[in-house]
Amino acid sequence: MFSVSFIRGSEVNLTCSNKTWNDMIFVIWNITLQTKKNCQIGYSNGKSVDFCKDGKSLRNTSSALSYLHISKFSDSDEGLYKCHSVYKGGIDHYSHLSCVVFPVPPSTSAWLDRKDNKMVAVCRAERGKPAASITWSLTGNISSKETSSNGFFTVESRLELLEGMDTENLSCVIRHQNSTEKIMSFALKHEKGQAFAIRLHI
Known part of the structure; x- marks a missing residue:
């Protein structure tokens, strides 16, 4: 075989x-x-x-x-x-x-969440094939979860934003297998006006 x-x-x-x-x-x-x-x-x-x-x-x-x-x-x-x-x-x-073996680009989203009075940056790559990888520009308390359904994969990564952390250039990078590479950038702001950028590589 x-x-x-x-x-x-x-x-x-x-x-x-x-x-x-x-x-x-x-x-x-x-x-x-x-x-x-x-x-x-x-x-x-x-x-x-x-x-x-x-x-x-x-x-x-x-x-x-x-x-x-x-x-x-x-x-x-x-x-x-x-x-x-x-x-x-x-x-x-x-x-x-x-x-x-063919890449299916995931649907991507990112947002700021609050957990136990702490700000958490969330980055998600949904229903891709194969599974995307998610990395952060800053180190810290990061948790990731991967689920699958009908052969498609959803990956979610959460980064806890600690007090005093420099989040001005915080970025989440989603990489996914493909024959070409495209970079998409956008920014979200939470109530303190800090920027949260997401770069997508597909």
Whole structure:
């Protein structure tokens, strides 16, 4: 078994064997998706079978090599793909642990909160994939929490603002995996007029 990863929306072709249709007796793809759906696609006894009914198809190249085709790989295609093929003179078994690796930028927010008569700066990166990382420009009493739902991650970091702490240049930096980087800056002010800046790297 080996793991492969694809970009969301990309065209994907999975190969089961290097044998041509002339040598193949049958080929079956057993697919277990993360949505808990189990289905089969294959070719047996001269007939094609498709119990997935979700757009996947069994195709062959110009040189008559068989492959499983997924036109636009998406979240619903994540799962385990096992191939079993029998050809004249042998048997092939292949397993593909398929996972989508594509960044989903999180929704970001930041605010000032009060806890036990103390000011707390809060920075949140919500429903990103993979999980974002949050760092602060100042050290102090920092607590972080990460939760997940349906494969998406929410990260929240809280920094307690101690009496006398220089918060004029306080910044929260959210970094998230992506092919490009964009920096967004804005500022919040609490009642003492101190600025709280957030920089987002996505």
